[in-house]
Amino acid sequence: MFNQVFIEKSCLSNLRAQNILNKLNKKDPIIIDDHESFFNKVKKPYLQKRDNLNLFIAEKKGRLVKEAPDAYGLDNGKHYYFIHAYNCIYECHYCYLQGYFHSPDIVLFVNYEDIGMNIKELCHNKNETYWFHAGEFSDSLALSHITDEIPYLYELFGPLKNAKLELRTKSANIKAILKQSPLENIITSFSLSPQSHLKQTEEKTPSLSTRLKAIKKLSDHGHPIGIHLDPIIFTENFKQEYEILAKELLEHLDSKLLQYISIGVVRFSKESFYQVKKNYPQSFFLAENMNTSFDGKIRYPRPMRMWILSQVKQILIQAGFPVEKVYLCMED
Amino acid sequence: MKLLVFAHPLEAIAFLKNEKCEALNFLFQGIYQFPSGYILITGEGPQNASETLAGFLGAYHHKIDEIINFGVCGLLNSKYSNLLHQMVEIRTSYLCLKDHLEFKSYTLVHGKNDLPLLDCITHSDRVHNTELRPIADLLDRELWSLASVAKRFKKPIRSIKTVSDIINHSSNDICEVVKENAQQYSEKHYFWFNSLKSETHTEQSSLLPCQSYFHFSFSQKKLYQKLIRSSQIKKIPVSKIEEIQSCLKNKNFENKKRRTAVLIEELEKVIHPFKFKLEQDLAIYKDHFNGLKGNVTFDKNLEQEKIRLNIELENSDDFDTLIHKLSTFPQKKWSDFFKGNINV
Numbered sequence: 110m111f112n113q114v115f116i117e118k119s120c121l122s123n124l125r126a127q128n129i130l131n132k133l134n135k136k137d138p139i140i141i142d143d144h145e146s147f148f149n150k151v152k153k154p155y156l157q158k159r160d161n162l163n164l165f166i167a168e169k170k171g172r173l174v175k176e177a178p179d180a181y182g183l184d185n186g187k188h189y190y191f192i193h194a195y196n197c198i199y200e201c202h203y204c205y206l207q208g209y210f211h212s213p214d215i216v217l218f219v220n221y222e223d224i225g226m227n228i229k230e231l232c233h234n235k236n237e238t239y240w241f242h243a244g245e246f247s248d249s250l251a252l253s254h255i256t257d258e259i260p261y262l263y264e265l266f267g268p269l270k271n272a273k274l275e276l277r278t279k280s281a282n283i284k285a286i287l288k289q290s291p292l293e294n295i296i297t298s299f300s301l302s303p304q305s306h307l308k309q310t311e312e313k314t315p316s317l318s319t320r321l322k323a324i325k326k327l328s329d330h331g332h333p334i335g336i337h338l339d340p341i342i343f344t345e346n347f348k349q350e351y352e353i354l355a356k357e358l359l360e361h362l363d364s365k366l367l368q369y370i371s372i373g374v375v376r377f378s379k380e381s382f383y384q385v386k387k388n389y390p391q392s393f394f395l396a397e398n399m400n401t402s403f404d405g406k407i408r409y410p411r412p413m414r415m416w417i418l419s420q421v422k423q424i425l426i427q428a429g430f431p432v433e434k435v436y437l438c439m440e441d
Numbered sequence: 442m443k444l445l446v447f448a449h450p451l452e453a454i455a456f457l458k459n460e461k462c463e464a465l466n467f468l469f470q471g472i473y474q475f476p477s478g479y480i481l482i483t484g485e486g487p488q489n490a491s492e493t494l495a496g497f498l499g500a501y502h503h504k505i506d507e508i509i510n511f512g513v514c515g516l517l518n519s520k521y522s523n524l525l526h527q528m529v530e531i532r533t534s535y536l537c538l539k540d541h542l543e544f545k546s547y548t549l550v551h552g553k554n555d556l557p558l559l560d561c562i563t564h565s566d567r568v569h570n571t572e573l574r575p576i577a578d579l580l581d582r583e584l585w586s587l588a589s590v591a592k593r594f595k596k597p598i599r600s601i602k603t604v605s606d607i608i609n610h611s612s613n614d615i616c617e618v619v620k621e622n623a624q625q626y627s628e629k630h631y632f633w634f635n636s637l638k639s640e641t642h643t644e645q646s647s648l649l650p651c652q653s654y655f656h657f658s659f660s661q662k663k664l665y666q667k668l669i670r671s672s673q674i675k676k677i678p679v680s681k682i683e684e685i686q687s688c689l690k691n692k693n694f695e696n697k698k699r700r701t702a703v704l705i706e707e708l709e710k711v712i713h714p715f716k717f718k719l720e721q722d723l724a725i726y727k728d729h730f731n732g733l734k735g736n737v738t739f740d741k742n743l744e745q746e747k748i749r750l751n752i753e754l755e756n757s758d759d760f761d762t763l764i765h766k767l768s769t770f771p772q773k774k775w776s777d778f779f780k781g782n783i784n785v
Contacts, residue, residue, distance in 0.1 A: 415779065
């Protein structure tokens with residue numbers, strides 16, 4: 110999976126780091142002082158993730174938990190994300206990370222206890238609900254069989270009754286979660302698209318049916334589930350495809366365990382859009398016109414994307430999803 | 442024509458021997474001409490490389506289609522020790538000036554060959570340690586500068602290197618080793634160059650229709666090409682596009698420009714039916730202001746509901762018409778249009 114593995118000197122004695130090295134069967138990683146001396150220091154082309162992906166095992170310094178942008182998640186409470194990793198093993202053509210970092214290399218941070226301390230400090234007001242999202246800069250579960258942080262997160266959030274944790278993933282890597290007793294405040298959320306869209310825009314991610322099976326397993330075990338139908342990409346027959354997806358989803362999910370379905374239309378920062386055009390000039394979402402929108406991001410024209418969102422919302426409601434559980438993501 | 446770039450004369454020796462090379466009378470030495478191109482000997486290091494290549498291209502850029510750099514490099518990553526004395530092709534070039542890592546990198550073009558593709562970092566000094574291994578597997582002294590100048594002159598560049606040594610602390614006398622093997626490396630490079638089949642870069646047909654029927658302004662040409670790209674992504678058959686074109690050729694228009702405008706409109710209809718629908722709706726709102734003298738424009742990105750009226754009011758009738766138009770404007774419907782209330 111990784112061409113080279115680098116580890117910060119300070120992490121050598123860290124048990125999580127050792128565990129990662131063991132699982133990767135890397136006995137002789139290259140020892141460096143600080144990942145920041147190399148990661149993001151030079152522009153490494155994004156597509157090198159295909160055959161020259163490196164891993165850095167490091168300690169996260171600076172702010173570990175950050176406030177999430179507006180229109181992020183449900184409207185009830187304060188939203189934060191924490192940074193457990195940079196970059197992702199998957200290759201999604203629309204991914205904003207290709208314009209965010211200057212390298213596709215993966216950084217895994219192993220100082221989870223520091224993150225946990227930060228989270229506890231933030232949840233000081235017992236009357237407030239605090240949301241924490243893992244997966245802003247990396248898939249929350251894709252590497253969890255190597256990083257082993259899930260038991261720690263369950264232990265951390267168990268007593269934090271006014272905090273909710275969202276583990277957001279495109280993977281079907283749920284083994285670690287299945288070993289835990291469900292907690293009301295830990296929600297595993299899956300990003301889904303119709304299979305034909307996945308096939309054209311995502312590489313190395315599990316198929317829709319594999320993800321749906323993972324949802325079913327978690328649902329059967331009583332774990333709360335979130336769904337992200339995001340990014341929605343316009344095609345001539347997208348309505349039919351989302352009708353099928355909604356139906357399939359209902360067949361795999363106990364709707365009592367469903368916490369929310371967020372829907373969002375494909376969007377790019379300017380830098381990401383430039384990178385997407387460079388890396389995937391033939392991607393089918395580049396066939397439609399997109400413009401600079403209200404927040405500087407590149408989107409379909411407003412009437413078009415609002416129409417798309419209203420259509421998908423309608424499809425979900427008609428399929429039987431409760432209207433109060435559907436929310437629009439990243440729209441003003 | 443090709444420009445072949447080497448750091449040292451010894452690296453170019455097989456080329457100089459086997460091609461009918463003649464020294465070129467130029468401002469500085471180290472430039473040779475042969476029937477299918479030029480050879481440039483830059484001297485060692487990034488500064489020499491950038492100065493000589495920029496100087497040469499300043500005078501001869503119009504004659505150069507492609508630059509190929511041949512040279513040697515050291516191996517930073519012992520994982521690839523099997524590549525010692527083997528040829529590799531460079532994928533991405535990085536730079537380290539003294540201790541400073543330059544952010545900018547250059548990804549080179551590379552052909553369809555079996556050479557391993559690796560990254561290379563150019564260093565301003567001769568180095569004997571592997572500290573830069575997290576950045577690249579190979580180390581040289583010139584490539585980044587060459588790539589940077591090539592980019593400035595908009596010339597494609599590729600780089601073929603032979604791995605001359607594995608870098609470690611005891612590699613101080615490596616220059617002697619490289620010199621000893623230089624001729625052998627040069628012959629290998631020359632052999633590779635000779636076997637290089639001209640790779641024809643077939644540009645995607647832009648399908649610009651016959652100029653005797655259509656006249657494209659600069660912006661129309663850009664728009665047309667964008668539409669064709671979209672049609673290719675959407676896999677709309679070429680025959681469909683050609684059918685639209687030939688249908689318009691047989692129709693009468695006041696001039697070629699008008700025919701072109703209609704062609705673009707027709708293509709929009711087929712390639713972007715949704716956008717076409719939005720434009721049709723907008724035209725209805727625009728038509729609402731017919732009868733007024735002036736322009737009605739909407740937000741060009743269709744992001745905001747605002748409408749800009751640039752109206753001339755000459756008499757009381759104009760005032761009355763404007764008041765009437767404004768008071769009967771379907772504001773609610775207009776607002777709903779932006780909420781996605783569209784009949785598609």
